[in-house]
Amino acid sequence: MEQRGAVRMTRSRAVALWLVIAGLFCAAPACAEVVVGVAVPRSGAVAGIGEQVLQGVQAAVKDANGRGGLAGEPIVLDIEDDACEPGQAVEVAERFVRTGVRLVVGHVCSSASLAASDVYAANGVVMISPASNAARLTDRGLSTIFRVSGREDDQGRLSATILAERFRDKKIAILYDDTPLSRSLADSTKANLNKIGQNEALFAAIVPGQTDDAALIKRLQASGIEVVYYGGHYQEMGKLVRTAAEQGYRPQWFGTSGIATKEFGTLAGPASNGVLMTFNPDLRRKPEAAAAVKALQADGIDPGGFVLYGYAAMQALVEAGNFAKSTDPKAIAATLHAERFNLVLGNVGFDQKGDVTAPGYVLYVWRDGAFTYAN
Known part of the structure; x- marks a missing residue:
């Protein structure tokens, strides 16, 4: 397993990455920025799924920053490895809270999301999972916890x-x-x-x-x-x-x-x-995802698997922040619960538990190293 320090993206490195992507040069305090934490497994048994999610998040940020960011502020990512382990997920969550991160895309594994969500909920941090499907994640009624994937x-x-x-x-x-x-x-x-x-x-x-x-x-x-x-x-x-x-x-x-x-x-x-x-349904087939699919493919990224679910989680935060005209997590959480948004998932909202209103699961079959809808 990689050492956490080897995979952590520091705030300064994340800022530098955004500057390269956006092509803008702005010295603090001349411009503001909103930091979004990304908690995914980058080591351990499901690092491959974590990489898919991260690719989707980064693509969504690239698109959002090209459109003005989140509530008018450029988005910077603080990326952490939780290794799909509850203990490490709690450490990541506590670090986000300590450093002032109030919006988080993650976690991937349900055990990690369940552990970290308690920290986020206690500190008013909005967390939106792209992949965790444990029913208990949202059944506890934590008002700042959401997901764009289905339930177990x-x-x-x-x-x-x-x-x-x-x-x-x-x-x-x-x-x-x-x-x-x-x-x-x-x-x-x-x-x-x-x-x-x-x-x-x-x-x-x-x-x-x-x-x-x-x-x-x-x-x-x-x-x-x-x-x-x-x-x-x-x-x-x-x-x-x-x-x-x-x-x-x-x-x-x-x-x-x-x-x-x-x-x-x-x-x-x-x-x-x-x-x-x-x-989950194959978002590559949805017309609402066509532009994102094209952009991902242009960057050499296969938009299959969990990629577009990572994109959707980040996109939901951006759309809610833009609707509320705020980066405040309380305002964003309230907006996510109350409104509907045009995402790569389609036109969807989130119920009072934090579950997305999009369809849940479909049957696939594997053929020649890839999976597609089964008959």
Whole structure:
């Protein structure tokens, strides 16, 4: 894992970066600026997803600064690595509070968002997550906490419906890892599947990095499992899918938004073909995202996965600040709750919990190292 100091972008470096992007030269105190904190995993198991989010945020800032910034002030990013770890996420949140950052895009992992959100809520900081789907994140009624991604309970309902409709006569295993989100997704999928009237053949936990993949695969195979649902992230599932294929075992694999990154296809190799996955709608297909997609592609960035969700989170802060004509977090939070905005997500708002009103999840299938809508 990288040392935090190696990945932290200091305020002065962030300012310099903005000056290069915007092509403007303005010495303090001649002009003001609004600092937005960005908290993503840049090291650890899901660094690939963190990079996608960061690319989207940076693209949104580039566009916003070209249009006058946030409430007339240029946006500067303070980028922090939370490594998808709750303890480190709290350290990041406390540093933001200490240095006066009052607007934050992040965090990515639900465990990190849950831990950090308590710090933000207690200090009046607006946090908008591009990827965390734990229901408890917004169910606690924290007025400054938002997200542009869907909720785990919605994802669990869809997963259960698909399992019941497509694999009613198959033996299904539901696996999860030792993270709260993975267990919650597995629990939600199991509960909804059982409610429909179908029972799984196996419900089991694995410990990433410690579970013997070959032994697990033999257990699944010996149990006659035909469909394997896994509620964890891409690293572990990619290895499982590849190892199973190498052993001649090819069940129908079914993942979640945790594998919505090209690294899954790389890890699983050709065995990724046919893997099903629930994930947020593909924003590249939305006409409202066309300009952002074009700009990202012009900069050599693939706008798939979580990229446009990072863009949407930053865009929502900008639109709310511009509507309120303020950089004050209290005004921005109130505006996010009260108004609707034209984002890459479409014309959306946020309910009183802080959940976005955009549609939740759809079914995808992996083909040739990429994923697309399933039939």
